[in-house]
Amino acid sequence: xxxxxxxxxxxxxxxxxxxxxxxxxxxxxxxxxxxxxxxxxxxxxxxxxxxxxxxxxxxxxxxxxxxxxxxxxxxxxxxxxxxxxxxxxxxxxxxxxxxxxxxxxxxxxx
Amino acid sequence: xxxxxxxxxxxxxxxxxxxxxxxxxxxxxxxxxxxxxxxxxxxxxxxxxxxxxxxxxxxxxxxxxxxxxxxxxxxxxxxxxxxxxxxxxxxxxxxxxxxxxxxxxxxxxxxx
Numbered sequence: 001x002x003x004x005x006x007x008x009x010x011x012x013x014x015x016x017x018x019x020x021x022x023x024x025x026x027x028x029x030x031x032x033x034x035x036x037x038x039x040x041x042x043x044x045x046x047x048x049x050x051x052x053x054x055x056x057x058x059x060x061x062x063x064x065x066x067x068x069x070x071x072x073x074x075x076x077x078x079x080x081x082x083x084x085x086x087x088x089x090x091x092x093x094x095x096x097x098x099x100x101x102x103x104x105x106x107x108x109x110x
Numbered sequence: 111x112x113x114x115x116x117x118x119x120x121x122x123x124x125x126x127x128x129x130x131x132x133x134x135x136x137x138x139x140x141x142x143x144x145x146x147x148x149x150x151x152x153x154x155x156x157x158x159x160x161x162x163x164x165x166x167x168x169x170x171x172x173x174x175x176x177x178x179x180x181x182x183x184x185x186x187x188x189x190x191x192x193x194x195x196x197x198x199x200x201x202x203x204x205x206x207x208x209x210x211x212x213x214x215x216x217x218x219x220x221x222x
Contacts, residue, residue: 004152034210043114043201043213044153089152091211097166098143098211100152 002027004101006090012107013080021075021104023090028099030092033066033073038087038103047088048075080108112136114214116202122220128190131217135183135204141165142179143211144187145201153201159185192221 004025013019023033032051036044050057050066050073057064063076077084085108090101115134123129135142140161145153156175157167161182170177174193179185189196199218203211 006152032209041215043203043216044211045213046210049209096141096160097155097158099155100145102152 002099004028004090004092004099006088006101007104008102010105010107012109015080015082015108015110017080019077019080019084019106019108021088021090021106023073023075023101025071025092025101028071028092028094030094032093033064034091034093034098035062035064035073035075036089036091036100038089044089044100077106082108082110084108114202114204114212116200116214116217118217119215120218120220122222123192125194125221126191128188129192129219130186130188131200131202131219133185133187133202133214135185135202136206136212139204139206139212140182141205142185143203143205144177144185145203147199147201147216149198156187189219192219194221197221 006023034049035047038044048064050064061078065074087103087105089103091098117132142159144156146156147153156170157177158165159179162179177187197220199216201213201216203213205211
């Protein structure tokens with residue numbers, strides 16, 4: 001069956017450190033992978049997209065890697081801030097559909 | 111640019127009652143999605159429209175859920191009759207080129 005798994009445990013890190021979140025998938029061949037941020041009571045907000053032929057993508061303090069052999073994406077937030085505290089979701093696009101992972105809750109401690 | 115609008119924000123109903131949610135996507139977005147998000151889980155795709163045609167409804171419980179998108183713009187999602195396990199946030203999203211989805215704030219449904 002198809003699965004998209006993210007860190008099951010909540011992630012707590014100290015302000016200024018780098019947060020690394022993982023997204024593993026099975027039985028998908030995604031055209032691309034996206035990362036979204038979701039705050040409590042709000043809908044997800046798009047952050048970054050990485051295509052299957054790209055290894056790495058950066059946007060300000062965010063970096064995403066995509067390894068189609070390992071079927072894994074890593075999402076990094078450098079110089080983390082308390083305002084980065086949220087749930088982060090990965091989403092795969094296959095065909096015309098988006099499928100979401102379970103999400104990882106990140107708390108950045110001042 | 112106005113975002114995706116959803117209403118109502120909150121709804122409490124008793125089991126076996128019916129409920130409807132409304133979504134107005136971003137102007138010009140041909141693709142519209144309804145997701146169900148149960149507390150602590152990621153969004154689960156219920157149905158996807160391309161203009162006013164259904165692209166994917168494989169995970170929609172069709173015995174109780176229905177959705178339509180009139181004139182390829184607004185959409186409604188209905189549950190009839192509701193069950194306790196339908197308690198969740200129902201998210202509507204739209205996209206232009208299927209590169210990223212823009213989400214509304216969602217409707218939080220509680221079935222008691």
